[in-house]
Amino acid sequence: MKNILLLSNDALLSRLFLTGTKKFNLQTIISSDLEQALNTIRKGDCSAIVINIPVLAERCPKKIVRQIQETNPYLPVYVLMDQMDISEAISLTKMGVEYCYSRPFALEQIIENIDKTLQNLPAASHSGIKKIATESYREQSNRPKYIYAKSQQAKELYDQIDKVADTNFKVVIYGETGTGKESVARRLCKGKIQE
Known part of the structure; x- marks a missing residue:
């Protein structure tokens, strides 16, 4: 079973999301704290993350997405907001967000899109994006930026x-x-x- 991390402090949305994900054989981990969510990501306990903005005092989706990508850049991220203009959605998509949604949410469609994305991930990702992905990302940053030929x-x-x-x-x-x-x-x- 694949785990979805829902980062939200909206109790109603959390309950609706819990019941909706069960239909698609997905499990939901709910967190209302960004640090707690980042720890869950570090452990490799989730396959995707859904962020409902605002999260507590943080209202900037770019800051939240950046922190998540620094923790694990391979994790599919979905953003839900009350109001989102097109330019903000485009900039979030350029940052690597899979989908951006604005109210009113069609939760079943959102969960269906998440399920499709998780099915298209490589086989190693189905049990969650593990620490291997984070370690390989760190290894990439240590590689030289230019390769010199010796022939x-x-x-x-x-x-x-x-x-x-x-x-x-x-x-x-x-x-x-x-x-x-x-x-x-x-x-x-x-x-x-x-x-």
Whole structure:
């Protein structure tokens, strides 16, 4: 059985959500505290999270979503709000939120969308997004940002790029998709642009 974490301090919505998820063979964990919800996510006890804004004093959905994604970026997030304008929904979706809903809520449709999303997740995700996902995310952040080739052809290419990089000439880089144009551009700009 898959667990859904409902982050809400609305008692009526929580009860309706509990009864609605049982029809889809989903279990609901209800939390009204963000820290408690983050601890549940860290334990890997949930497969998805539904946030009903406002949660206690926190009214900014972006802050809540950001904290959840810092804890586990692979967790599907759904946002429910009393009033939401389109620009806010778009920015939340760009942050990685699966769906944004505004009142009046069609809870059965929301739960059905959550169930479909959970069915489409990889097999390892069905028992909850475990600590493995969080650990792999941390490992990714420790990886080098650039890979250097060591072949003779690559060394020759690097030499040519470095010769051009020292000049003030404008360079046009062209080629097919996946041929390394961006890598060449980064190498050309290396040292010229300070980040």
